[in-house]
Amino acid sequence: MTGAPRHDTRELILDLPAVHASARAARGLVRHFAERHGIGGADLDALVLIADELMTNAVDHGGGGGALEESDLSPQVFMRIAVAIDETSWNIAVSDQGGGDPSVVDALLHPEGLPGLEDERGRGLYLMTLECDSVRVRRSDDALGLCIVARRTLGVR
Numbered sequence: 001m002t003g004a005p006r007h008d009t010r011e012l013i014l015d016l017p018a019v020h021a022s023a024r025a026a027r028g029l030v031r032h033f034a035e036r037h038g039i040g041g042a043d044l045d046a047l048v049l050i051a052d053e054l055m056t057n058a059v060d061h062g063g064g065g066g067a068l069e070e071s072d073l074s075p076q077v078f079m080r081i082a083v084a085i086d087e088t089s090w091n092i093a094v095s096d097q098g099g100g101d102p103s104v105v106d107a108l109l110h111p112e113g114l115p116g117l118e119d120e121r122g123r124g125l126y127l128m129t130l131e132c133d134s135v136r137v138r139r140s141d142d143a144l145g146l147c148i149v150a151r152r153t154l155g156v157r
Helices: 020-036 041-061 102-109 123-130
Strands: 010-017 078-085 089-095 134-139 146-153
Touching: 010 020, 020 041, 020 078, 041 078, 041 089, 041 123, 041 146, 102 123, 102 134, 102 146, 123 134
Parallel strands: none
Antiparallel strands: 010 078, 078 089, 089 146, 134 146
């Protein structure tokens, strides 16, 4: 049988309360999952850094209100972290439930110039884009918030 090459994709999907304690635990799970599937070095460091940035933003700006622990949330708000790894790349998608306008976040991801050093926020997302092949924002699947999807080709940097 002939056809396109088969890509063996491995996935990790976590639905967690949108709190910093969940993000902290998820970082370790993302690292372990990636290492188990052969990701290392700069590719692993970039994946964990980007997972952290996206989850922190989901907690702080995506409906979690900066909550530290689940008991600090009122009402319950969740985030979804989905990591996919194949032979050539990794992808991470983090969804929140905080509403928002994709065009506003896209402007932070892809500014006209460098973010201002005096700006209160926005540098983390910009710096994250420098480590990725692509970063895009869209409505989350549940339409309650946004989803940021980042992709990186393995071994390129």
